[in-house]
Amino acid sequence: MRVDDFDFELPPERIALRPASPRDAARMLVADTRGLRDRVVRELPExxxxxxxxxxNDTRVIPARLEGRRGDAAISATLHKREGPRRWRAFIRNARRLRDGDTIAFxxxxxxxxxxxxADGSFALDFAGDEPVEILLERAGSMPLPPYIASRRPTDARDARDYQTMFAREAGAVAAPTAALHFTPELMAELDAAGIAHETLTLHVGAGxxxxxxxxxxDDHVMHAEWGRIDAATADRLNAVRRDGGRVIAVGTTSLRLIESAAGADDVIRPxxxxxxxxxxxxxxxxxxxxLMTNFHLPRSTLFMLVSALMGLERMQAVYAHAIAGDYRFYSYGDASLLLPA
Incomplete structure (x- = not known):
């Protein structure tokens, strides 16, 4: 399909620069067989x-943005995938000033x-010393806010809290699984009381x-690979949900992509x-x-293509038109949609 088919106009003021407070007070646009309904995240149990x-997704965001120098050249690096105990693949700003073998001082x-x-312009970075790389990043790195937020305001101490979900446990992501930012312990208790189960998996989201x-x-777009894991017990429980007539609802496109990677042509999810x-x-x-429960995504993005695959392109264009007209907040710190196909 043509990438232009997934374009739409988004007013810049619709881009959220801070999350809702409390988190579960965010608005949620429900799209299902009943049409479109304007709700709030905390109403999920009903x-x-x-x-x-x-x-x-229980991945934890690491402080993966680094500012440094190679001689007299300023170098910015955003880590996006671990390649070894001390090696990370990184996207580099000012990459024309960097060559293989150069040392960057952060x-x-x-x-x-x-x-x-x-070929994509990224470099592998081999970190010097004996300290774990995670400790080095805590010392030198900052939270890797998405470019559409970072270009409009500086990262601050509040982002270290705001850009982690309550499920964050497995360190390794350089972007948050942002749909889960809307959840609170209070909401999870209400979901449990309503008989709605939950499971976790791990996908380390990359800057790609x-x-x-x-x-x-x-057909010509190449996706960046990301590492993920679903264990056997989790896979068995998810399969049991569907056998018993329940629905498996991914919170975030990262959870969905990993589940679909693990599911076979027989619709069985495997480790x-x-x-x-x-x-x-x-x-x-x-x-x-x-x-799928997910935030609102960028025009022409692989994530808008994904939700269009789930619901249909024409339907998602109508969903996004409703959200824009209704002043929903977009992107990582924005509001949510709950997409339930027939």
Missing amino acids: ILRAGDCLVF GGEVQAVAADRA TFLPVKAEDT FEGDTDIFITPGYRFRGVDG
Whole structure:
């Protein structure tokens, strides 16, 4: 399909720069067989059914944005995928000033050597020293806010809290699974009381999720791989939900992509551990999920293509037109949609 088919006009003022407070006070646009309904996230227990299961991504965002110097050149690096105990693949700003073998000095006496430049312009960074890289990043890095927020305001101490979900446990993401930012312990208790289950899996979200689609046709776009894991016990419980008539509802596109990577043509979810570069566009047959809760995504993005595959492109264009006209807040810190196809 043409990438232009997934374009739409979004007024800049619709981009949220801070999350709702409290988190579950965010608005939620429900799209299902009944049409479109304007609700609030905290109303989820009365919208979903007993026996349904919400699936969360328990990845934890690391301070993956680094500012440093190579000689007299300023170098900005955003880590996006671990390649070894001390090696991370990174997108580099001012990459024309960097060569394989150059040493970059970051803050806090943290240094890394650039290596293995890839065709997409990224470098591998080999961090010097014996301290775990996670400790080095805590000393020298900052929270990697999405570019559409970082370009409009500086990252601050509040983002260290705001940009982590309540489920964050497994360190390794450089972007938050933002649909789960809307959940609070109080909401989870109400969901449990309503008979709505939840499970967690791990997908370490990479910075590639923010890369624009430069191809003119979706067939020509190459997805960046991300590492994920679903253990056998979780897979068994998710399969049991569906066998018993419940719905598996992914909270966030990251959870959905991993479930679909683990599901076979027989619609059975199996244990999974490794990289996935699954790219879901209209025409895809969903095998493991029955619905999706997600934020509102960028025009022409792979994530808008994914929700269009789930609900239909024409339907999602109507959903987004309703959201824009209704002053919903967009992107990572914005409001939510609950998408339940027939």
